[in-house]
Amino acid sequence: MYLVELYIKIRRAVMVEGRSEREVARHFGIHRKTVKKMCQFAVPPGYRRKSAPVSPKLAAFTGIIDAILDADKQVHVKQRHTAKRILERLRDEHGFTGSYTIVRNYVYQAATRQKEMFIPLAHLPGHAQVDFGEADGYIGGKLVRFHYFCLDLPHSDGCFVKAYPTEDTESFLDGHVAAFVFLGGVPLSILYDNTKIAVAKILGDGKRERTKAFSELQSHYLFEDKFARPAKGNDKGNVEGMVGYSRRHFMVPLPIAADFDALNAKLLDGCIKRQQARLRGQTETIAERMKRDTAALMVLPATAFDACHKLSTRVSSLSLVRYRTNDYSVPTEYGHREVLVKGYVDHVDICLGADIIARHKRSYGREEFIYNPLHYLALLEQKPRALGQAAPLQDRMLPEVFDRLRRMMEERMERRGRKEYIQVLRLLENFSQAQVEHAIKQALHLGAISFDAIKHLILCALERRPAKLDLTLYPYLPRASVKPTEPRSYLSLLQMTQANQQAAKVHYD
Template structure:
């Protein structure tokens, strides 16, 4: 009795017009076996066998616990129970987990394929994790998927602002080896601010400038129809179900290192369910069709994030403070540009300061000339505005007889 995958392949090859001899040669099966399956009115079923002890039995309690915690991805579960000593296969695990999963009603949509280098799909997702003290926190995940090869880029970030979004794009393009001709998004504010009275998108000006300078077109999926960018939606689900449940990380750098390793050793080397090829193999072909990235000088401006100068001359970035040389003004807008191990502070085209990147949360890095020109006071309190009391108005005093004489004169008149 052949396994289900090989039986399915027999019918597929027969439907493609292959001869019995060719199918037998391709699958390594005898021609009589091929004829038996093709002549049968239905797929032959094996006779029921008596139930016997399973290699999975010692691990079923653990699996039930993990499914109750929301982990029902068999690839993740297989990885975890094999670490505990399980020596069985994937099929028996999948058959055990399948009835335990919550049913998800599929939504109909139209599938279309793209050419190499034509499109990438991009999205942000929000994932939860537990801190060492048991609290629940959230972290953003950026996912870009090349539509033809299905190669994936994953990066975790603390902020979902335009500067971070652009930086993640550049990191993804660098990993893929070029820029696709267009990128598809949902109606997120970092891409489109709103729609006008004619339902036309009002683009985020900074992101539009970035797209024009790098050389890709911005495309939006239909509102409330994320299925129109289903590859990246599937990519985020894949990250949530395959990578995220087993992650144990120290900080964001450690998390992103694990994510990059997962992309290289798991996500891009699997045989994709739609293309039936490995994304890493298709990426080698797609790279030839991607556009080259512009020079670093043209892109530097997009690697900077705007921040306001504090009253003490520090600029806050990534939970640390970086000092500026005098003169500076409280509330002044400057740009922060991180590089490998350093943080630069800029004012347009002028670099103001360079600091080593902070290694601790809340660290303050002071510039040697931060307060060099700041006028120091003499220690005396400043003068206060004072109210003024006017002198008392002197009123002429007259004897009482004078008033009586005045009254008598008025009555006589």
């Protein structure tokens, strides 16, 4: 391409100085037709590619190519025809003899014609879009891949981001609850993709069958739901862009946090700081435009939504309930009962009717057993021989004083000692571990090694009264003195026994 400086010289020579195009071409060493073109344009027009006419060899096969490309719209994007594959089919199935280049050019032009065009949209205040993204980070010292809930307000470009270990029903519901609290209200409508968390089934007329959990969320907050077309991420382009923005700005470099609460504090701080930005094409900051968004929001309900995944199931014979591949314990008295499991982001509640019979920290592992040893102590008291192999007690790290008490009880009372030790463990059902530990230390010091003594010491500590196990507190009581027995004492005892026998015989005679 020739520079503008050359255009100036040639155009002046022809149009000002009146020299012929042939003379100017010879003088500057270029073709005469080039001189003629330069006289038509003040600046270089740039490269303009004309649509190449269809090759005569391909003209009879364009209908076949168009049919293949139309059929490709209905199949998986990774299984669509390439230009090379189309050429192979034309040769094998239709006797085509042309080259790859003319097929490739035609396919390129056809694909360009089929590209979708879009209309710029204006967004009214009070409406939102929701999506999930994923990123890596160091949580608790480990590199993990986490998911994050993202809500975007297209009118103001305000956002809310919160991270979770997984993308599931619990995090989906909890994300909405947290976002609504952050915004101080409920959006008029929310646009989603067709996530299975919200959409159970896409019906033939384009309507959606909602999941039970999503229907409960919508009924509680009364927002209008909208869904993008399948595989059309551009329908919710604002939140798609916000998912990428959050990853690039809030999570680069890889975030480092002690736990998810710490990570979410950082993400929330990033969302708030971003509100001071003034985006391209806007005269107001995000915070200024968010005022119109928040003014249009609906009022929050008086009570927060119970953001949990609910599952009805039955307690097993091992007093376990399965939830998300993991087993959680319940008290053995509820064995074989129908219960309701409520899975939250950070904990799991197991309910019988309106009562919570067990609560555990949520595990995100797989096929794990999460025990509360206290759930099994009542049954263990009935089956004391299982004490040494009871799995719920294997991982319970009790202070060394508990083991010392157990050894002493079993040495002194054997089987009865094992059962008394289990009774001591059952004190943990009503008292703290620190209280029981302190009482055991006192009992060992006083030599009062029994369940009754330890329980007595705990109650006395709570009631702030002296224990009745130390004889120094009762000086008026006589002291017992035990001396070694001498052999002659047995002789006198034997003589007394014989005399009594003789007296009894005379009496009966």
